[in-house]
Amino acid sequence: MTSQAPTHHHILPFRTYMLVTAGLLILTAITVGISYMDFGVFNLLVAMAVAVGKAALVALFFMHLKYDNKIYLMVFMVALLTLGVLIFLTLADTMTRGDIDIEETGPINPRAAMYLKDTTSAATPDSLVEGRADTAAVDTTSISPGEE
């Protein structure tokens, strides 16, 4: 019988499960209640904070992560971290695409080489090279290749 002793996991008291469930139901009531009010961006933040709190209760107590070998918690955190990187990097792209839309926002740096032709459409290539000093709108010093 002694060989079986290690297989016995930490058995949580009945009370703990009831308290966790009560916590989950209370948090649900809070998040539903707040959804009937309008706090602007705050609504999203509260809803997500409550969801994270509920998820933590489920993971730590129902899934025993708090009491088990910490390697399971690590696997769980690796999943969340990977997901975080995936979401952050993708949104960093999709939410900032308009920022470099030249039709909507114009050039980021009007003096960048790629815009040179547009901003000096009146000037011919010759005048750019020869008349550098009198081209008031565009300073070509830093962008002429081989002219460092």
Added chain:
Amino acid sequence: MSTESTDKHLDFLEHHFSTPQQQAESAKLGMWVFLLTEILLFGGLFLAYAVYRSWHPEMFYNAHLFLDRELGTFNTVVLIISSLTMALAIRSMQLGKRKQTIWMLVATLALAAVFLVVKYFEYSHKIHLGQLPGKFYTFDGIEGNNPHVFFSVYFLMTGLHGIHVIGGMFAIGWVLRRTIRNDFSSAYYTPIEMTGLYWHLVDLVWIFLFPLFYLIG
């Protein structure tokens, strides 16, 4: 006599493991790695949600008003209680109370069925109105750009979640059958525990789906 009873007690121990504890912990590590892939599977859809919502915030708000907040709240409570009964089923088996485990598993199955019935009514209402994904969208009355995108994401995410609920019911039914067959004891209940982990993950996903769709659109 004593060796015989020990052997009988440990007949669940596979030959490639040296102790029951090692076997149980290996199973659990494998289960957690599987749950990791599940999190990333749903994670891709959560990402799609985030991208489309950031592109069409007003449309998401207008479309989410067509989801039934009361039914969503009801289903959230149902899943929370089912998570409790699942956890208690495992606890009962840890204490060797087989009968209690059976009733807790039956309760979990029943609550999962309630969840699916509510979902069925929600889905049929939307299908009736033509609030469907992509080219099947025929509803007229949601302001904003591309309202069909909201319902594409809604049906994909709640649909995949619903498939997981059905899968969970099969798993629970399987361990219920094995519990009735007297396969488990306080020394060996790994399949119930793994089913429990899976069921809690299904609850975990819904914990995020519910506010994102029903509460803040």
